[in-house]
Amino acid sequence: MEKQDNDSIQAFDTLYTTNQIQLLKILLPFCSPNMRGSLVVMIRFMEFQYTLSFVRAHPESFLAEPLPFSLNEICEKMKNYCPPGLRPMLEQFQSMQNALQMYEEMKQMMEMFQGMEAENPAQDTGSFGQSGGFDPMNMLSGMLSPEQMEMFRMFQSDFGSTEAPKPPEKEN
Secondary structure, eight states: OOHHHHHHHHHHHHHTOOHHHHHHHHHGGGSOHHHHHHHHHHHHHHHHHHHHHHHHHOGGGGOSOOOOOOHHHHHHHHTTTSOTTTHHHHHHHHHHHHHHHHHHHHHHHHHHHHHHHHHSTTOOOSSSOSSSSOOHHHHHHHHSOHHHHHHHHHHHHHTTOSOOOOOOOOOO
8 A cells, every 4th residue: 555545544534533532442452342342333433423523514625626537546546445356357447548548649649640741741761651651550560569459450440540550460
């Protein structure tokens, strides 16, 4: 667990409790086993009562702007507290988010390269493209693994792009 996550949890817990409640929590392990259950319920009830009164008395404390939304960051923080079966699903979701972000970055790069090609259509680089011009798809094909190329093709078909990169030819 990151220190920042721990700090925000402690700040929340500190805000919605009192010193009297904290003292009861300190005494809890020293109580007899038959008293602990009742004391735990009483502590939680006191926290609930205090929280209700605090929220009613200080509505302005909830007017602050929320943090910028970052699904990836939320998943990362949730992994520290989720049950083991949920963790792989969060990691898979993060991978999908990262792939989508990579696709968006590649799409922007492709648009930029296509703009450059439109400005300089007669340039011959010698090693790019059949027409002699700069072909960003060839460059992209050389940069991505076959799995990434397949994912890129899938995203292109899902998002309506008509031009899909061809896989690099295998050398024998």
